[in-house]
Amino acid sequence: xxxxxxxxxxxxxxxxxxxxxxxxxxxxxxxxxxxxxxxxxxxxxxxxxxxxxxxxxxxxxxxxxxxxxxxxxxxxxxxxxxxxxxxxxxxxxxxxxxxxxxxxxxxxxxxxxxxxxxxxxxxxxxxxxxxxxxxxxxxxxxxxxxxxxxxxxxxxxxxxxxxxxxxxxxxxxxxxxxxxxxxxxxxxxxxxxxxxxxxxxxxxxxxxxxxxxxxxxxxxxxxxxxxxxxxxxxxxxxxxxxxxxxxxxxxxxxxxxxxxxxxxxxxxxxxxxxxxxxxxxx
Amino acid sequence: xxxxxxxxxxxxxxxxxxxxxxxxxxxxxxxxxxxxxxxxxxxxxxxxxxxxxxxxxxxxxxxxxxxxxxxxxxxxxxxxxxxxxxxxxxxxxxxxxxxxxxxxxxxxxxxxxxxxxxxxxxxxxxxxxxxxxxxxxxxxxxxxxxxxxxxxxxxxxxxxxxxxxxxxxxxxxxxxxxxxxxxxxxxxxxxxxxxxxxxxxxxxxxxxxxxxxxxxxxxxxxxxxxxxxxxxxxxxxxxxxxxxxxxxxxxxxxxxxxxxxxxxxxxxxxxxxxxxxxxxxxxxxxxxxxxxxxxxxxxxxxxxxxxxxxxxxxxxxxxxxxxxxxxxxxxxxxxxxxxxxxxxxxxxxxxxxxxxxxxxxxxxxxxxxxxx
Numbered sequence: 001x002x003x004x005x006x007x008x009x010x011x012x013x014x015x016x017x018x019x020x021x022x023x024x025x026x027x028x029x030x031x032x033x034x035x036x037x038x039x040x041x042x043x044x045x046x047x048x049x050x051x052x053x054x055x056x057x058x059x060x061x062x063x064x065x066x067x068x069x070x071x072x073x074x075x076x077x078x079x080x081x082x083x084x085x086x087x088x089x090x091x092x093x094x095x096x097x098x099x100x101x102x103x104x105x106x107x108x109x110x111x112x113x114x115x116x117x118x119x120x121x122x123x124x125x126x127x128x129x130x131x132x133x134x135x136x137x138x139x140x141x142x143x144x145x146x147x148x149x150x151x152x153x154x155x156x157x158x159x160x161x162x163x164x165x166x167x168x169x170x171x172x173x174x175x176x177x178x179x180x181x182x183x184x185x186x187x188x189x190x191x192x193x194x195x196x197x198x199x200x201x202x203x204x205x206x207x208x209x210x211x212x213x214x215x216x217x218x219x220x221x222x223x224x225x226x227x228x229x230x231x232x233x234x235x236x237x238x239x240x241x242x243x244x245x246x247x248x249x250x251x252x253x254x255x256x257x258x259x260x261x262x263x264x265x266x267x268x269x270x271x272x273x274x275x276x277x278x279x280x281x282x
Numbered sequence: 283x284x285x286x287x288x289x290x291x292x293x294x295x296x297x298x299x300x301x302x303x304x305x306x307x308x309x310x311x312x313x314x315x316x317x318x319x320x321x322x323x324x325x326x327x328x329x330x331x332x333x334x335x336x337x338x339x340x341x342x343x344x345x346x347x348x349x350x351x352x353x354x355x356x357x358x359x360x361x362x363x364x365x366x367x368x369x370x371x372x373x374x375x376x377x378x379x380x381x382x383x384x385x386x387x388x389x390x391x392x393x394x395x396x397x398x399x400x401x402x403x404x405x406x407x408x409x410x411x412x413x414x415x416x417x418x419x420x421x422x423x424x425x426x427x428x429x430x431x432x433x434x435x436x437x438x439x440x441x442x443x444x445x446x447x448x449x450x451x452x453x454x455x456x457x458x459x460x461x462x463x464x465x466x467x468x469x470x471x472x473x474x475x476x477x478x479x480x481x482x483x484x485x486x487x488x489x490x491x492x493x494x495x496x497x498x499x500x501x502x503x504x505x506x507x508x509x510x511x512x513x514x515x516x517x518x519x520x521x522x523x524x525x526x527x528x529x530x531x532x533x534x535x536x537x538x539x540x541x542x543x544x545x546x547x548x549x550x551x552x553x554x555x556x557x558x559x560x561x562x563x564x565x566x567x568x569x570x571x572x573x574x575x576x577x578x579x580x581x582x583x584x585x586x587x588x589x590x591x592x593x594x595x596x597x598x599x600x601x602x603x604x605x606x607x608x609x610x611x612x613x614x615x616x617x618x619x620x621x622x623x624x625x626x627x628x629x630x631x632x633x634x635x636x637x638x639x640x641x642x643x644x645x646x647x648x649x650x651x652x653x654x
Contacts, residue, residue: 178366178368180364180365180366180368181368181369181370181371183333183335183355183362183364183368184362184364184368184369184370184426184429185370185381186334186335186355186356187333187334187355187356187358187360187361187362187430187439188356188381188382188385188429188430188433189356189357189359189382189385189386189433190356190381190385191356192356194385195356198370198381199370202370202372203371203372205372
């Protein structure tokens with residue numbers, strides 16, 4: 001946000017008192033924005049180092065011992081969340097990338113309704129959606145005998161809430177795509193699926209990578225779906241943290257949060273590299 | 283190896299709109315034909331039907347006597363050069379040129395040899411490993427041309443290939459395309475809205491308007507014997523004056539009276555006269571009509587006057603700007619007399635058909651060509 005403000009105000013280059021005032025205002029906004037984002041992160045890391053059973057301020061001392069305690073306490077849910085997120089990413093890409101291609105190609109026609117439908121899950125309150133999916137899956141379980149609540153149900157739910165983002169990002173990545181390149185490939189002898197594989201998907205590459213990242217983070221961080229759809233042995237990390245918090249308020253939760261941040265941050269960094277690499281390769 | 287292309291009463295309808303109507307055209311092997319017309323005239327639609335991106339709603343398209351309508355676009359073996367170049371941005375120049383060959387599953391050494399040959403042809407050997415966006419517009423267009431020709435296409439289709447290039451490069455590129463096309467004897471269809479470009483490249487021109495073919499012929503045919511006022515206006519930018527034709531005079535709607543160089547019938551008629559064909563003289567000199575200079579523009583090689591004939595009609599007059607016969611310049615507000623020779627005067631009747639102008643037998647010959 002601060003950069004937007006800076007872009008709007010700075011280019012006018014007014015001088016004197018007003019100019020100084022504007023610069024001060026911009027700097028203030030930049031600092032405020034950075035603080036808004038940075039302070040909670042810094043505090044969480046700080047708390048995770050407290051040598052206390054409860055979160056008390058000021059702490060008696062500092063320790064790293066909470067970190068080794070993550071695996072015994074949250075190792076299972078962490079793994080479950082990671083597995084779920086990876087499967088959900090695959091699912092939402094399989095659904096969202098073709099949908100994005102189709103919507104961008106036939107946008108002029110009757111795609112308005114389909115586009116709205118594909119984006120609708122974003123607008124729906126997560127907790128209500130979770131409950132609705134739960135009731136629906138129970139109904140299906142009663143009639144089919146197949147167990148949905150648990151891993152499968154969570155994957156479906158995550159695919160549902162991440163697909164809108166995938167579609168959006170794919171559409172954005174195709175906004176500047178020249179359809180003539182696809183026609184050129186066709187004229188050179190490429191069959192329709194070859195055209196998509198050799199021309200369309202490479203053009204979408206940065207968008208697809210961003211979409212995968214988004215879908216992963218949304219799935220990995222999601223609490224609401226896990227509240228209803230988790231089953232014994234299939235507890236997601238956010239649900240596990242919530243359950244833990246019911247009985248203990250200690251720095252372990254902060255340590256888990258930091259671990260989660262590191263995982264997501266690391267995947268962000270890796271993918272950012274990949275995207276930039278993709279841009280260079282283009 | 284060259285291919286003959288025939289469009290047989292081809293039509294394309296989008297909903298209620300007839301984009302192309304009953305288009306018939308026969309292109310001989312090795313010929314370069316340019317479809318010319320303003321935007322929305324159906325020229326691009328025609329090209330896309332030949333390429334296979336659009337299916338005609340009526341008629342047939344044949345290559346060497348065989349219909350290509352059952353073939354999908356990727357089976358037609360057409361080399362297409364697009365206005366936007368349409369290079370694959372993620373592939374190097376060499377990989378772009380190799381694309382069609384890879385689709386044909388040629389083996390690697392053969393592909394490499396062919397790519398090298400094509401890049402040499404367009405003088406881009408040293409750019410083989412570059413990405414398209416590191417190339418200038420002209421270089422990108424040459425890659426597109428090499429890519430299209432690499433597959434030994436049955437037809438070369440050019441969709442406004444020069445309009446994204448700047449003026450100086452455009453002429454150079456046009457010459458290059460023409461030389462390559464001649465050298466390889468490849469049957470070519472090009473689409474453009476630019477009549478200079480069209481004249482420079484075409485063996486024959488097809489002038490189109492609102493989905494209908496207006497005239498087909500060699501550039502000089504169209505220039506010297508336009509079939510109707512539209513062609514006269516489009517090729518060479520003729521001044522078009524419409525009025526009542528009676529006893530050798532044309533009475534314009536705005537009241538101006540043009541004294542024609544001959545007398546040919548009566549009724550509604552259109553006069554087309556090229557800017558270069560009109561000579562200006564001080565008012566009072568014998569001429570076809572008088573008018574008032576509105577604007578005088580010096581263009582270096584030419585001097586252009588806009589002369590108002592009556593409240594509703596004005597004409598553009600262009601004279602040489604240099605040398606001994608440089609045109610005299612008249613200031614705005616000056617009254618001048620306009621004149622031209624009978625050979626330069628083109629008259630069309632109410633239906634837009636040319637009225638006889640010279641020997642009757644010459645007209646018949648021309649008419650056959652216009653309706654063919």
